[in-house]
Amino acid sequence: MSEAYYRKTPQQALEAQQASAGGLADQEARSRLEKYGPNKLSEGKKKSVLQIFLEQFKDLLVVILIVAALISAVSENVESTIVIFAVLILNAVLGTVQYLKAEKSLESLKAMSSPSAKVLRGGVRVEIPSADVVPGDIVLLEAGDMVVADGRVLENFSLKVNESSLTGESEGVDKMAEAITAEQVALGDQKNMVFSGSLVTYGRATVLVTATGMDTELGKIAALMNQTQQRKTPLQQSLDSFSAKLAIVIMAICAVVFALSIFRTGMGVLDSLMFAVALAVAAIPEALSSIVTIVLAMGTQKMARQNAIIKDLKAVESLGSVSVICSDKTGTLTQNKMTPQKLYADGSLLEGEELDLVNDVQRLLLKAALLASDATTNEETGTAIGDPTEVALVMLGDRLGIDEEAYRAQHPRLGELAFDSDRKLMSTLHDIDGVPTLFTKGAIDVLLDRSKWLLTREGKVEMTPQRKEEIARTNMELSMEGLRVLAFAYKELDTVRPLTLEDESEFTFIGLISMIDPPRPEAIQAVADAKRGGIRTIMITGDHKVTATAIARQLGIFQDGDEAVSGVELDEMTDADLDERLAKISVYARVSPEHKIRIVNAWQRRGNIVSMTGDGVNDAPALKKADIGVAMGITGTEVSKDAASMILADDNFATIVKAVVNGRSVYENIRNAIQFLLSGNTAGILCVLYASLMALPVPFQPVHLLFINLLTDSMPAIAIGMEPARRGLLDRKPRDPKAPILDRPLLSRIGGQGLLIAVATMVAFYLGYQGGDAMLASTMAFATLTLARLFHGFNCRGAESIFHLKFSSNKYSVLAFFAGVVLLLAVLFVPGLKGLFLVSPAFSLSRLGQVVLLAVLPTLIIQLVKLVAGGKHTKE
Ligand code: ATP
Secondary structure, three states: OOOOHHHHOOHHHHHHHHHHHOOOHHHHHHHHHHHHHHOOOOOOOOOOOHHHHHOOOOOHHHHHHHHHHHHHHHHHHHHHHHHHHHHHHHHHHHHHHHHHHHHHHHHHHHHHHOEEEEEEEOEEEEEEEEEHHOOOOOOEEEEEOOOOOOOEEEEEEEEEEEEEEOOOOOOEEEEEEEOOOOOHHHHHOOOOOEEEOEEEEEEEEEEEEEEOOOHHHHHHHHHHHOOOOOOHHHHHHHHHHHHHHHHHHHHHHHHHHHHHHHHOOOOOOHHHHHHHHHHHHHHOOHHHHHHHHHHHHHHHHHHOOOOEEOOOHHHHHHOOOOOOOOOOOOOOOOOOOOOOEEEEOOEEEEHHHHHOOOHHHHHHHHHHHHHHOOEEEEOOOOOEEHOOOOHHHHHHHHHOOOHHHHHHHHOOEEEEEEEOOOOOOOEEEEEEEOOEEEEEEEEHHHHHOOEEEEEOOOOOEOOOOOHHHHHHHHHHHHHHHOEEEEEEEEOOOOOOOOHHHHHHHEEEOOOEEEEEEEEEEHHHHHHHHHHOOOOOOEEEEEOOHHHHHHHHHHOOOOOOEEEEEEEHHHHOOOHHHHHHHHHHEEEEEOOOOHHHHHHHHHHHOOOOOEEEEEEEHHHHHHHHHOOEEEOOOOOOOOHHHHHHOOEEOOHHHHHHHHHHHHHHHHHHHHHHHHHHHHHHHHHHHHHHHHHHHHHOOOOOOHHHHHEEEEEEEHHHHHHOOOOOOOOOHHOOOOOOOOOOOOOOHHHHHHHHHHHHHHHHHHHHHHHHHOOOHHHHHHHHHHHHHHHHHHHHHOOEEEEEEEHHHOOOOOOHHHHHHHHHHHHHHHHHHHHHHHHOOOOOOOOHHHOOOOHHHHHHHHHHHHHHHHHHOOOOHHHH
């Protein structure tokens, strides 16, 4: 079958529908997958490895280095020129490898968060990765799904789709897709197409896939736009601009140093140029931006292993600043395992097992419970499938020995109004003894108000205020125990006809079934952890206020003096009222997704960084508005996953808190890596400046500084980035998102520590220069600077002393140190390398002893200061 077969002619599509009512056979699907390729948008024109390699040279640094190489060549220092070029190429190779690795890890994260699709294959409904959908597949769509391929609607149940991703309009318009009719077929109408990238906002449909991957309309647009680039995070942007500014300042200082050397000290032009170049190479933090990217990428990998899938690198940074976590209750804070508890019917409160099937009211309550629900039990495995609230109802039937399937076969469903969180009701229509009867279940506050009568043993009686009061009181008693209470009612219709929402009124109330959904034990600990870390947890739920408050108390979210507010009460509050009471409200109950936006806004107005969870279609705007929108990986709709910046693979609240801790730790590690790199650079700059002012020979050759900046410094910097998260991270308040990363304390540490290393280095220089041997002096300075910076790696692992942090808690830092030492020894003693790095032949083992002593000194002083400062540092 050709591609056109599906795409062009609706008539043939119709035939295909008939031919493949059960969907494609597995074999056929496999061969089509081979033919059409995976259903994915290609990433535009992918860069070739050569392109990536060449891009590594598009840098100010490279220009400086080429100048340095040329100056070396002119000054007949051919070895230096070769080394500089070798380093340049090595650096570009490393950069390319890092780029490819980062790309791969981002791709694997993308794959983890990519949507799945429900298709019919060989007559069976299966869920497959969207990449495996092929033309000719029959896809089953329902509210909350993302349309993963272009297709024709075959069967339509009030389907509405939002095509904003295709039309580019930010405000999406719901489009009613129509099923194929004979006339449309004749006219070749395109109206009944749904397109890849659209979101199903309402209803259900079956769709015959006509195009996948780059053949879809979205694919054509993507091909045109050639894919937008992954944007840099605010941290990366601010560091880039810092590096650019630094480069300019350095150029200016270089010019001054160059002029000074010539005019004050009467140095030759070439020597003066060498000074200026050395200064530039010493000052520019070449590895900084790639190390930040590596640490961010490693952070996301770690979070993914702990079930938090980050969709956007920016989220890693924001996570560290989160100060309010708004969380859904059911399934996130609780286990979402509902078990039936007490029932209420005909004026009495009973345990589930006590239900008496001879009592008309109690029997009808069970009938309504089993008919107005979609959950089923699997006889073989003994497990139940479906919405946990409905599973509890089926479990109740099981306890009483009633098979729900037998009931449902006896009274087939003639119509339905599906459950939605806004309405909080679900209704189904059945024939009961020849009378079309609508059974409705849902939130008690909604259903009780719509009930005109009450069913009792004696028959229907009017729903008087007293009767209402008694039911409400019973509900209150059950809710106070943290139970979810579901109400049941029925209504007899004249005829079987299509249902409308207006039918859900004038009910006869039957009774209540309560169920328990225990809190997740790990959520209790996570709420306490969050609190310790200055993070407020707020419960947002569709459940009843009293139930929600009881559960919130068990979890430690609701405390004496706190308030719980319902959606209706929230509607009555002005923004000013809300702002005033905001800090006290820990539970929002019976809220609809629209309320979530108000809550996010209110907290953001107070300057908080807000994380908000959501799983439904209507949650998407709130997820987008929140600083960290969190979607549920298991129960969440594709729409919510699309809008979120983080997906919880286990739907667990504790995972959010873990991710926040990781976010804090990644940020901290990046700050430490920056401190390490910049303090080392400062030491280099100070040495060169000092030497130039004192008219001493240049202390380092450009190759020395390149060796340090690109090789021996990179490894400890990455190791610092891999420092494990410490519990102490939760002992402080969330980071102020507006505070600059290079704040005063950090800058003063960079300056102070740089100065210490510079002093040690220049002492070594003088020791070597005693006999007037400039080459030995330079070798001593280079070896001391390298080794001192390697030792310094341990200082920058955290605020505490290394004896508190322990060497063993970050083995990479020890490995990085030894790898750096081996490289340094090779350069100092291996004959061929010695020449390339201009190492003095006079550099002996006893000189090495002096170097080691001097190099370890700054670290000893820094560690001593940390030990003395002790606890003060840890609270920093
Ligand atoms: P959240 O995940 O927001 O914490 P929730 O699961 O309690 O909340 P919803 O699923 O929106 O929120 O349910 C809201 C209310 O609707 C429930 O308290 C219950 O009364 C009712 N309800 C829940 N599920 C069903 C269902 N399957 N049929 C009918 N009514 C339901």
